[in-house]
Amino acid sequence: MDQNIAQxxxxxxxxxxxxxxxxxxxxxxxxxxxxxxxKFRGMKMIPPGLHYVYYSTVNSYGQSPRxxxxxxxxxxxxxxxxxxxxEELLIDEEDPVKxxxxxxxxKEMDKFLGPYSYEVWERWKHLTNxxxxxxxxxxxxxxxxxxSALELKASNKETNENATPQTSKRLKTKLFLCDEKTxxxxxxLEPAEGTEIRFSKLPDKSYPENSTPGEITKHSLxxxxxxxxxxxxxxxxxxxxxxxxxxxxxxxxxxxxxxxEHWKKLIGILCSCDEAISEYVDIFSSFITVLxxxxxxxxxxxxVDIVExxxxxxxxxxxxxRNLQSGNTNGRLKTKGDRFQEFLTQKLLWDFSDVLxxxxxxxxxxxxx
Numbered sequence: 001m002d003q004n005i006a007q008x009x010x011x012x013x014x015x016x017x018x019x020x021x022x023x024x025x026x027x028x029x030x031x032x033x034x035x036x037x038x039k040f041r042g043m044k045m046i047p048p049g050l051h052y053v054y055y056s057t058v059n060s061y062g063q064s065p066r067x068x069x070x071x072x073x074x075x076x077x078x079x080x081x082x083x084x085x086x087e088e089l090l091i092d093e094e095d096p097v098k099x100x101x102x103x104x105x106x107k108e109m110d111k112f113l114g115p116y117s118y119e120v121w122e123r124w125k126h127l128t129n130x131x132x133x134x135x136x137x138x139x140x141x142x143x144x145x146x147x148s149a150l151e152l153k154a155s156n157k158e159t160n161e162n163a164t165p166q167t168s169k170r171l172k173t174k175l176f177l178c179d180e181k182t183x184x185x186x187x188x189l190e191p192a193e194g195t196e197i198r199f200s201k202l203p204d205k206s207y208p209e210n211s212t213p214g215e216i217t218k219h220s221l222x223x224x225x226x227x228x229x230x231x232x233x234x235x236x237x238x239x240x241x242x243x244x245x246x247x248x249x250x251x252x253x254x255x256x257x258x259x260x261e262h263w264k265k266l267i268g269i270l271c272s273c274d275e276a277i278s279e280y281v282d283i284f285s286s287f288i289t290v291l292x293x294x295x296x297x298x299x300x301x302x303x304v305d306i307v308e309x310x311x312x313x314x315x316x317x318x319x320x321x322r323n324l325q326s327g328n329t330n331g332r333l334k335t336k337g338d339r340f341q342e343f344l345t346q347k348l349l350w351d352f353s354d355v356l357x358x359x360x361x362x363x364x365x366x367x368x369x
């Protein structure tokens with residue numbers, strides 16, 4: 001690290017204490033993690049701005065699922081967390097006296113604090129530059145933590161329906177007669193209240209109410225309607241990119257499957273827009289940049305859809321590049337798209353030479369009666 005930068009971070013950087021954290025556990029900030037030693041008490045020289053802190057303890061059963069949280073550090077801020085051995089969570093130190101003692105003794109505690117890994121700072125900023133504090137406040141779980149393994153509980157509806165002797169008797173009768181699908185007997189599970197990431201709600205339908213058959217077909221090919229419905233849920237339209245980035249961080253670092261699924265859906269929606277591309281040029285230009293940095297952080301085989309057996313990002317980008325070739329597309333956006341296409345071909349060896357040809361799976365199905 002450059003000495004000038006080190007000096008600046010030493011004086012202006014934030015400090016975060018993690019008191020009583022178990023030795024030999026995984027601990028990380030942003031895209032760098034390590035195993036804690038006996039002297040570990042926290043981190044120092046943290047660049048002001050948004051960061052993601054995460055950890056995974058080790059016990060007799062092995063390594064626990066990851067838990068993390070976002071925090072926007074202010075210059076010279078001191079955050080104090082402590083380990084709750086009963087709940088196995090990092091919680092806020094609520095004793096103001098203990099907090100002040102640590103603040104007054106930062107120099108003495110310096111040897112117990114690990115420095116922030118500044119070599120990842122530029123990469124981290126590129127991955128999170130659209131995540132505003134509004135996005136964090138709106139989408140972070142009510143509990144304040146991102147869990148890689150959500151605690152699931154039976155839905156209230158299921159609990160209520162299955163709570164009476166009559167329901168139990170009726171269920172046994174159905175099982176004996178086998179007159180309904182097996183799925184009907186499975187208890188529907190949902191995340192424990194306050195633990196789910198509060199992503200934007202995606203419309204149930206891809207088209208407006210009272211659409212004609214022709215309009216339904218149009219909206220099934222062009223996701224601009226869904227895109228605009230999501231935009232309406234954000235005070236700042238640019239926050240849709242923040243949502244894409246937050247979902248990416250939560251699955252890449254937070255190991256959240258729910259975030260991965262939401263990220264995939266957002267990528268599919270943005271790539272399938274046609275009319276909206278010419279209307280929201282800045283958003284789609286920034287989307288290209290966002291995806292450029294994200295795709296450099298994941299291995300290609302991670303992007304393969306297990307069910308479909310193909311790369312869902314590549315498949316959606318073929319649609320996106322095809323839409324960019326529309327006559328109404330902004331010239332600079334089209335040029336940026338061409339450069340992105342060249343980058344992917346060189347970096348990942350993805351072939352887009354036939355991008356203007358319709359994929360077989362997207363062609364109309366001819367039914368012979």
